[in-house]
Amino acid sequence: MVWFRAGSSVAKLAIRRTLRRGVSYAARTRVLSSGSRSFHTTIFKSKSEPGPVPRSVPLSRLSDSFLDGTSSVYLEELQRAWEADPDSVDESWDNFFRNFIGQATPSAGVSGQTIQESMRLLLLVRAYQVHGHMKAKLDPLGLEQREIPDDLNPGFYGFSEADLDREFFLGVWRMSGFLSENRPVQTLRAILTRLEQAYCGSIGYEYMHIPNREQCNWLRDRIETPSSIEYNSQRREVILDRLIWSTQFENFLATKWTAAKRFGLEGGETLIPGMKEMFDRSANLGVESIVIGMSHRGRLNVLGNVVRKPLRQIFSEFSGGTKPVDDVGLYTGTGDVKYHLGTSYDRPMRGGKRIHLSLVANPSHLEAVDPVVIGKTRAKQYYSNDVDRTKNMGILIHGDGSFAGQGVVYETLHLSALPNYTTGGTIHIVVNNQVAFTTDPKSGRSSQYCTDVAKALDAPIFHVNGDDVEAVVHTCELAAEWRQTFHSDVVVDITCYRRFGHNEIDEPSFTQPKMYKIIRNHPSALEIYQRKLLETGETTKEDIDKIQNKVTSILNEEFGASKDYIQQRRDWLSAYWSGFKSPEQLSRIRNTGVQPEILKNVGKTITTLPENFKPHRAVKKIFADRLKMIETSEGVDWAVAEALAFATLLVEGNHVRLSGQDVERGTFSHRHSVIHDQETGERYCPLDHVIMNQNEEMFTVSNSSLSEFGVLGFELGYSMENPNSLVLWEAQFGDFSNGAQVMFDQFLSSGEAKWLRQTGLVVLLPHGYDGQGPEHSSARLERFLQMSDDNPFVIPEMEPTLRKQIQTSNWQVVNVTTPANYFHVLRRQLHREFRKPLIVMSPKNLLRHKDCKSNLSEFDDAKGHPGYDKQGTRFKRLIKDQNGHSDVEEGIRRLVLCSGKVYYELDEQRKSVNSKDIAICRVEQLCPFPYDLIQRELKRYPNAEIVWCQEEPMNMGAYTYIAPRLATSMKEVGRGNIDNIKYVGRAPSAATATGFYGVHGKEQSELVQEAMQPDPIANPSLA
């Protein structure tokens, strides 16, 4: 190990000497010229000083910054490992050791080169690969004060100016890029020039954190090119044309709508040529469809210039727009501001191919759209049988502040390599304008780069100076190639600036005076590029003017046409959605019962395990019990009902996908949808075998990463692609769904109204008071109800053939109490001509409750069977009292309305006190409110006091939602008003539930006792 100790010692001594002389490596730079190229490097130590005398020092005792104590121990270990097996170390280290121990002889070599010098030179090369980006010229404004790391200084390794023209041997075996050329000799000056050119120009590459050797070599081959990337004049003309479009688009909007907010791209205009190049390159490499997600900044420019939303439409929306009309029926919703709207377009590409582009509509909430885009991309891959994920790709455009600050970015990144969530790589572009509203990066993040979060994924990160349009184009091209080659994420960080305020009417100098002083005098990227092209003589002033005039005249033409523009089609109707009804169009109510033979057949399939499979003992018993349920048609429990719903939908050709934390087994160990062989560990999923040759993804059940926001967003995006799929997300406990609150507020409850996009996503939220404490009891039912948009004071048309109540509501909220009803509510999601989100308060203790069972006959569509009414077998929005009451029961003194599992406790109590004069009805569908069925029950019990009973505290649960709607129903049938509604339930509370089991038990029994008490119940306002 002598060679190494000696080398380290040289470096260490050199540093000490330089430090003694007071030279700061980092701070002082000067230019050394080398022919036509030049590079910046730090001061060398004086030529006249004698060289350091190599002295043997154990590595572990060295403590300089490059080879600190830890790394030197590491290197010794590395060498030992290499000596034992050369393949056990990274290729670059293999080279290193091979060259300096295995093969090199300590002769004077080229120009007197010593082994130590070669070794130090290699370390210098490696330092450029690792840290070169720190010296790259990334900031167009030149504001950034970055310390250049010591290890980029040749002096750090003992080289002096005298060494610049000495020749060194640097060729190494099995290396890529620069080092692969195996040139016998190069001067130090040439070596440094190439390193500077490759790593310290307008692009800073971060990739040495990637542990995969092949990937690093692939990148080195593209970065360490013999000369810098040059585009030919044809490509340059295209780049120029695109940059002119990007720049003029913003200028045009600025002159036509001077006071409008548009969150312009000025300062970052090179994004557009970059994106277009990325798309061209992707199309050439086989991509056919791209799903794009982005927030406000430059969105209109991307919509117009990249996605090609008609400019006249964008301009029309700017002028206030007209509500879209449709030839079949109106579907206008509430609309959204112009910079949130989405669109899709089939775009012809340079090279003749076509590519489908869709920009997903998004809310103001930064980065919230990320997982939605990824989910939609994954769904596209499923439906187009894109098994190697090369035809459909997701692209996310981020802001620097939000990429670093918003947690959902990390949650989305972490889906990227999970088998059931991967999309084969997302390309991330950061429009890094070095400010977030009024906040500087130093207040906005703790990391050096805004992109550092992506290092957790081993994604390469290309930082590029946004003023250098060719460099931007190059990195975008490289990112496209990376994605198609390695099928993993990659980041392009365009360092640019924001020419105006956060929006156009904002004053940026209040908070960034120095920055804006520079920006005011800073030429645009277009001016810089034009100047460059004119200087090289490739382009003339006339050529440029020609393009400028063409763009201006098209913009003016489109502006003229925008005045009469009327949106004709509902653009949400992609092919899969054709025939689906808007809320304005009547759709039929369908039955959800299934033929008895089908139920029996699929029932057997999903409850039978392969012969040689060895499940856990308890699971074996569960499956034996399940088979018995099917065979006897009795006692069907929750899990079997759910599996039957999935299986019958699969038989009908639908795709079913359930994801969430631990959903395969089920949080409450009830689902067991994937079983594990206890000897081999093999997995078996019965629902994968429902139809012949079933595509393995047709039924997907998947444990997810431990994220709510990211995974719910993903499933939402997935559900939006094709209506013929039942997509479900389950929270571990309902409480945890509030980690995904943005998804509920901004997408699920209001997405259709804002963006005319439907989804039939099902959200399963375990809910119920069983003494598990404040965080495992409530799914916050009240919040979902509070966001429901059905009018509490207006009873809509409820006649079955004319009813559009659900269609016109924003979503459905149910709290189902029987397995059969759960089966029907799931099937109903697909057996209708529109899609609507479904929020399910799903049970916990009902999963095993002795009375929470259904007979198989309640699932089928056989006439005369229990669930069959004159319209067939369907989901019951309300379950009437089970005591066989007739149409009018005058002797009933109390009608208790409730929802969820408290029903079973009330029924138990009623039996125990033998209160035959109390009726209990279950409101299974809370929203939209079943006015017709409630009125039917009110009429059935003309003398009953009306009680709402819930187990949640008064300020939670369904009470505040139910009260006005129940009162409206009562008024309509002459049964009083809101003052006549009695409340039984927990008192108002800050916490959802008590943490003391004993207290819980007491509260629970008191409330069921009160509901069944002999005396009238007090009015809540008088109690």
Ligand SMILES: Cc1ncc(C[n+]2csc(CCOP(=O)(O)OP(=O)(O)O)c2C)c(N)n1
């Ligand atoms: C979740 C969320 N928080 C706060 C805001 C308010 N907001 C809108 S833009 C913005 C700054 C974003 O900065 P950056 O990501 O750097 O994008 P830029 O506007 O600079 O392009 C903020 C804080 C928001 N829209 N969403």
Ligand SMILES: [Mg+2]
């Ligand atoms: Mg910013």
